[in-house]
Amino acid sequence: MPHFLASHNISAAQIHNDYQRRLQDAQQQEQQNAQNAAQNGGDAEDSEDDPVEQKKRKRKEEKTLMKIKQSKEFKKRKFEQQQDLGSDFEQDDDELARSMLKKSQPLPGQLENCEICGKRFTVTPYSKTGPDGGLLCTKCSKELKDEEKKESRDNKKKTAAPRGRRRQTESDRLMGDVKPGAKSLVDICVRRVANVVHDIEEFGDMPQSLLDRLSQILSKERVLTPRVLELFLRPDVDRIDIYDCAKLEEEDFQKIFAHMPDVEFVNLRFAGQMKDGPLLYMADKCKRVRHLQLGATNLVTDKAWADMFQKLGPQLESLKLSELNDSLGDDIVKVLVKSCRGLRRLKLRSCSHMGEDSVDALCSLTNLEHLTLAVAQQETSSATLVKLISSLGHNLRTLCLEEYVELNDSVLEAIKESCHKLTKLRIRGSVICSDAAFASLFDNNLGNPPLIYADLSDNRDIDSMNPDGPEDNPIGLGSGALKALMTHSGSRLERLNLKACRHISHAGLMEVFDGVKQYPALKDIDLSFVTQVDDVVMNGIFKTCPALAKLAVFACFNARQARIPAGIAVVGLPNAQDSVVIGEW
Amino acid sequence: MAVSGTPSPSPFVTLVSSDGFEFHVRRSAACVSATIRRMLDLQSNFSEAQTGICHLENISGIVLEKVVEYFYFNEKYRNSEGVPDMDIPSELCLELLMAADYLIT
Numbered sequence A: 001m002p003h004f005l006a007s008h009n010i011s012a013a014q015i016h017n018d019y020q021r022r023l024q025d026a027q028q029q030e031q032q033n034a035q036n037a038a039q040n041g042g043d044a045e046d047s048e049d050d051p052v053e054q055k056k057r058k059r060k061e062e063k064t065l066m067k068i069k070q071s072k073e074f075k076k077r078k079f080e081q082q083q084d085l086g087s088d089f090e091q092d093d094d095e096l097a098r099s100m101l102k103k104s105q106p107l108p109g110q111l112e113n114c115e116i117c118g119k120r121f122t123v124t125p126y127s128k129t130g131p132d133g134g135l136l137c138t139k140c141s142k143e144l145k146d147e148e149k150k151e152s153r154d155n156k157k158k159t160a161a162p163r164g165r166r167r168q169t170e171s172d173r174l175m176g177d178v179k180p181g182a183k184s185l186v187d188i189c190v191r192r193v194a195n196v197v198h199d200i201e202e203f204g205d206m207p208q209s210l211l212d213r214l215s216q217i218l219s220k221e222r223v224l225t226p227r228v229l230e231l232f233l234r235p236d237v238d239r240i241d242i243y244d245c246a247k248l249e250e251e252d253f254q255k256i257f258a259h260m261p262d263v264e265f266v267n268l269r270f271a272g273q274m275k276d277g278p279l280l281y282m283a284d285k286c287k288r289v290r291h292l293q294l295g296a297t298n299l300v301t302d303k304a305w306a307d308m309f310q311k312l313g314p315q316l317e318s319l320k321l322s323e324l325n326d327s328l329g330d331d332i333v334k335v336l337v338k339s340c341r342g343l344r345r346l347k348l349r350s351c352s353h354m355g356e357d358s359v360d361a362l363c364s365l366t367n368l369e370h371l372t373l374a375v376a377q378q379e380t381s382s383a384t385l386v387k388l389i390s391s392l393g394h395n396l397r398t399l400c401l402e403e404y405v406e407l408n409d410s411v412l413e414a415i416k417e418s419c420h421k422l423t424k425l426r427i428r429g430s431v432i433c434s435d436a437a438f439a440s441l442f443d444n445n446l447g448n449p450p451l452i453y454a455d456l457s458d459n460r461d462i463d464s465m466n467p468d469g470p471e472d473n474p475i476g477l478g479s480g481a482l483k484a485l486m487t488h489s490g491s492r493l494e495r496l497n498l499k500a501c502r503h504i505s506h507a508g509l510m511e512v513f514d515g516v517k518q519y520p521a522l523k524d525i526d527l528s529f530v531t532q533v534d535d536v537v538m539n540g541i542f543k544t545c546p547a548l549a550k551l552a553v554f555a556c557f558n559a560r561q562a563r564i565p566a567g568i569a570v571v572g573l574p575n576a577q578d579s580v581v582i583g584e585w
Numbered sequence B: 001m002a003v004s005g006t007p008s009p010s011p012f013v014t015l016v017s018s019d020g021f022e023f024h025v026r027r028s029a030a031c032v033s034a035t036i037r038r039m040l041d042l043q044s045n046f047s048e049a050q051t052g053i054c055h056l057e058n059i060s061g062i063v064l065e066k067v068v069e070y071f072y073f074n075e076k077y078r079n080s081e082g083v084p085d086m087d088i089p090s091e092l093c094l095e096l097l098m099a100a101d102y103l104i105t
Helices: A002-007 A012-045 A051-070 A072-085 A093-102 A138-174 A185-195 A208-220 A226-232 A250-259 A276-285 A302-315 A330-339 A356-364 A382-395 A409-418 A435-441 A479-489 A506-512 A535-544 B034-039 B047-051 B061-076 B093-103
Strands: A111-113 A120-122 A239-242 A265-268 A291-295 A318-324 A345-351 A370-374 A398-402 A424-428 A453-455 A495-497 A524-526 A550-552 A569-571 B012-016 B022-026 B053-055
Touching: A138 A569, A185 A208, A185 B061, A185 B093, A208 A226, A208 A239, A226 A239, A226 A250, A250 A276, A276 A302, A302 A330, A330 A356, A345 A398, A356 A370, A356 A382, A382 A398, A382 A409, A409 A435, A435 A479, A479 A506, A506 A535, B022 B061, B034 B093, B047 B053, B061 B093
Parallel strands: A239 A265, A265 A291, A291 A318, A318 A345, A345 A370, A370 A398, A398 A424, A424 A453, A453 A495, A495 A524, A524 A550, A550 A569, B012 B053
Antiparallel strands: A111 A120, B012 B022
């Protein structure tokens, strides 16, 4: 080795000498710098000697000061200093800049002593600045960098958790859950069970209410597979509720009815792969079915429906069918009406083959207490609806008529005359009913009881040439009707939906929600697209409805700044994240 | 206590699991559970109310420990917003669910 080094003109002595020389150079340089500084000071004193030179130097200094003042580092330090000393302490910019100038750093390539360990090192562009503004050697720079990294990682960890949480909080808000404090243990556990459902062998003797909740969560997450379905099949339980059957196939439906011969409540939605076989098997084997709800069962033929109605019809107490686009025409509805004489609850929604004849046929189901119809909208005349209501009205406790464009004042009049037991009313999407007719529906001449649920959404004029509607006889649910409704039902009303009833005036809203009247039971209000809603109205609502839990104000662009009392979920504000200030009054 | 005449109940209650584990829990925390609250209601004249000891025969010690953890978790976050969910080991969650349902928690 020494030979190799010698052959390349490298010797230890020379290296040592070089090192010593560099050290001396450095010391000399430092001394010289110090002397220069002293001389500069001296220069300043005998400034008369060379005014031009001095001016130049001064200009140069000002320039650098300006540069420093504009630099990020300067702003950062100023901010820190202000924080240390309190914001009202006025820091002299010049002083700070000058102090930084003193420490102004050597350029890359020069030598410098490390601020922390004191070792001499070559400055590179990567050299870090130490806590007092001096430069650090490579090793200390690295340590500082590592430390910073660690710190930022810790910070990230701290902020990441609430961010994920915020998503959950917003999701809960949309569901109307903003109660402070932890969720109930049952709720936490149900969610946890739903998360690990694939590892669970069986639910054991879980209570029905929890099974239902689990089914809801699993359906929402769309993980209700045939494997998960088996957890819900229990011969000792009398009901099956599956809200999303999209992943179940024909034999799975068969299995449900084979495992649960005593089932009384059947509720299968999005059951797209349910066919004639399972439906007729149910009609044959499950002799106790009393409540049947099926959604989107489009592979079931008319013949199977008719057979099923004939077999199970007499015992059915409630029947809810929805989203049927290929079957259930007028003929089958007539079979339904003939067979299911004991029906007390009937809901038919989006069954596209049902016509006006079907609505007419339903008039003879006089035992009905709850009726929801959202079918055959186009051709159903108001005369048929009036006939329906006058035949069934005296028993009805629930009446929902959705999207009947022909529904007019005479139908509202019929409701008023016939339905003396109503507690839930939904009239949605009428475009010709007048404000006066709605007001008269609730004027209470006939002693109708107060409503608990009122959904009168989408009742407005839709003439785009005349957005405010006719002046002499206002169309849609307006201020007059709102006032009449709240006077009539305010004492018991729990849910109120006035979405898109855009003719309600600001004065009308203020009169109803004046902050003095009290609607003690009102929990849930939807005023979306009622454009007159603003902060004042919202405050009025908060004061008028002590039990309020949820308020929807989508597209109410005047409502922005209202202070929202704790425990009320307000959804639909334009800047959802910022303005939701939840505080006490 | 002695001054007021009527003995006010101890601020702690004892919960006993089916396998004999005892947990001394603050009364205010344990009363998160409606079931325990009714057990301890002084007007009810249950023996639990008089002794301050609740025997929970259908809950094992390992589950009851988690329940007690929740009692304090709930009390800690009683008035705060955006509370994180308590961590529950998956092997316990079914049993804990049944216990929570029984305790109405």
